[in-house]
Amino acid sequence: MKALEIHGLRKTYANGLEALKGIDLEVNEGDFRALLGPNGAGKSTTIGIITSLVTKTAGTVLVFGKDIDTELEAAKSYIGLVPQEINFSQFESSLQIVVNQGGYYGVEKHLAYQHAEKYLKKLGLWEKRDHPSRTLSGGLKRRLMIARALVHEPKLLILDEPTAGVDVELRRSMWQFLKEINSQETTIVLTTHYLEEAESLCKDIAIIDKGEIIEDTSIKQLLSQLNIETFILDLRGSLRNPPAIDGYRIQLLDESTLEVDVSKDRSINELFKLLSEKHIEVLSMRNKANRLEELFLRLVENDSNRVGPEESKAEKINAR
Amino acid sequence: MHVRRSYIAYRTIVTKEVTRFMRIWVQTVLPPAISMALYFVIFGQLIGPRIGNMGGFTYVQYIAPGIIMMAIINSSYANVVSSFFGAKFQKHIEEMLVAPIPNFIILAGYITGGVVRGLVVGVVVTGVALFFTQLHITNFLVMGSVVLMTAILFSLGGFLNGVFATKFDDISIIPTFVLTPLTYLGGVFYSITLLPEFWQTVSRANPVLYMVNSFRYGILGVSDINIFTAFAIIILFIVALFAASLYVLNRGMGLKT
Numbered sequence: 101m102k103a104l105e106i107h108g109l110r111k112t113y114a115n116g117l118e119a120l121k122g123i124d125l126e127v128n129e130g131d132f133r134a135l136l137g138p139n140g141a142g143k144s145t146t147i148g149i150i151t152s153l154v155t156k157t158a159g160t161v162l163v164f165g166k167d168i169d170t171e172l173e174a175a176k177s178y179i180g181l182v183p184q185e186i187n188f189s190q191f192e193s194s195l196q197i198v199v200n201q202g203g204y205y206g207v208e209k210h211l212a213y214q215h216a217e218k219y220l221k222k223l224g225l226w227e228k229r230d231h232p233s234r235t236l237s238g239g240l241k242r243r244l245m246i247a248r249a250l251v252h253e254p255k256l257l258i259l260d261e262p263t264a265g266v267d268v269e270l271r272r273s274m275w276q277f278l279k280e281i282n283s284q285e286t287t288i289v290l291t292t293h294y295l296e297e298a299e300s301l302c303k304d305i306a307i308i309d310k311g312e313i314i315e316d317t318s319i320k321q322l323l324s325q326l327n328i329e330t331f332i333l334d335l336r337g338s339l340r341n342p343p344a345i346d347g348y349r350i351q352l353l354d355e356s357t358l359e360v361d362v363s364k365d366r367s368i369n370e371l372f373k374l375l376s377e378k379h380i381e382v383l384s385m386r387n388k389a390n391r392l393e394e395l396f397l398r399l400v401e402n403d404s405n406r407v408g409p410e411e412s413k414a415e416k417i418n419a420r
Numbered sequence: 421m422h423v424r425r426s427y428i429a430y431r432t433i434v435t436k437e438v439t440r441f442m443r444i445w446v447q448t449v450l451p452p453a454i455s456m457a458l459y460f461v462i463f464g465q466l467i468g469p470r471i472g473n474m475g476g477f478t479y480v481q482y483i484a485p486g487i488i489m490m491a492i493i494n495s496s497y498a499n500v501v502s503s504f505f506g507a508k509f510q511k512h513i514e515e516m517l518v519a520p521i522p523n524f525i526i527l528a529g530y531i532t533g534g535v536v537r538g539l540v541v542g543v544v545v546t547g548v549a550l551f552f553t554q555l556h557i558t559n560f561l562v563m564g565s566v567v568l569m570t571a572i573l574f575s576l577g578g579f580l581n582g583v584f585a586t587k588f589d590d591i592s593i594i595p596t597f598v599l600t601p602l603t604y605l606g607g608v609f610y611s612i613t614l615l616p617e618f619w620q621t622v623s624r625a626n627p628v629l630y631m632v633n634s635f636r637y638g639i640l641g642v643s644d645i646n647i648f649t650a651f652a653i654i655i656l657f658i659v660a661l662f663a664a665s666l667y668v669l670n671r672g673m674g675l676k677t
Contacts, residue, residue, distance in 0.1 A: 113677060151518045154677050173422065173520035181518050187511035191443075203432025204519035206425025248515075 101129045103287035109159035119145040121311040132282045134298035135291045137308035143291040180254030190234035205252035219247035239270040259290045330388040333358040336381040429521040437533025452491040456545045460552040475642045480553045485636040486608030491545040496538035496571040497578040504582030523669040534575025563638025570631045576661035583674045602628045
């Protein structure tokens, strides 16, 4: 079953801006899908149309088979939305906000209270349930929006940059929570600027730029398109200059840290052997975390400099 | 439409609306009680005895229904316009827009909130009026139905204002430049029979005149307007504004891009 099917979705705003140029996207039930794109790419417009906050110009959107044109209420009943901007009453308490949202979805009052308690506790908000929402910190406000979106236990949870402006610790706890929700068969669609977030959470990824989907694949498949992987090596001793080794691009980040680009046709064993020969001892090694970011930037840049529609995206990625 | 789900949504909106204005009763219920008390003191007690009787009643008795109606009109309108615009401004109207609630339920919820505030204020102001004069209800059915219809009508007006308002100034322009003149010139403080023929005809274009006179008929049994004509006009306005409100909501005007 498809949780979400989007076909030929177009949106032209009143000022003439063409935000979406006919996108197609499918999300299977149970997926954890990332929707990536730079600012103004069309991510929030897409989400706005799915949740009926934005009117589409053309195209179809089906949520668990329900067309938003003909069965809007049924389609809406499957969705829980965590928007990008804080959008709850600043004067109501956290508990009231979540319970009211349950009411809007037709959840019986006693059940709405049960669900509110469950999610406010899980998200660390229960102690502050009676505080006016305006007194919550930025991170707690974001978590409150997640609790609110889950109160009717939706089958499709849509999060529009849920961890924007959230500190690392809180972000990771939210990731853990989202993984747990997804493991309970809730389909999740996530837009994010944090590419590490997409890499950590999602199996599949769609990249949107200038109103078009320019890549729609699994993260594994996308990363396999990289010819080069970058590693950070922590050294025992210190160096003044990076060692010169044929076939490897090596930079000295500081006196005891190297950054090494290793192409897929070279082995890491060989690299260690050559380093040992130069009496350089490696204490530890890690992947540079922004692999996906590099790939994303290249995809978006390539899309901007596109010379012809026939040019394969994979070729462009491998052209480095 | 899922009936039970819609009912729960309606009940939630109404509870939220009533809780909102009751939480800030010092801003929503008390001010009309104070300003209407001042009207009774100044026009009823100080100036009234010099004016003498009007329509066979003391002046304070004559203006009491109009003053109560004025409070109901202002409160119903203010409740919906401020609540709906506030929800738009803080974007929490999106909580309802993303939920599977039929638009007429959203509209009905807000209108009910406005009606409840209008009725609460109406009861409070009536209590204030009883300090200054005696009121004997002539026709309870007419009085009750006019109060209800007036509160519905001005709640709808407030809703439309809230939908199209884009800044806080916009929610005070209509009350200041339209609602207040219509109310003051709607026969609250005088009988239109005191006016020259031309101005009587002009006054008949004012919908507030029909509400004030119907309400006055329900309490005192006197009216400048035929009561059936008044009811027909009020109902016509309600139908027109309800249709307009539902239309703008269905089109997402002022709410969706």
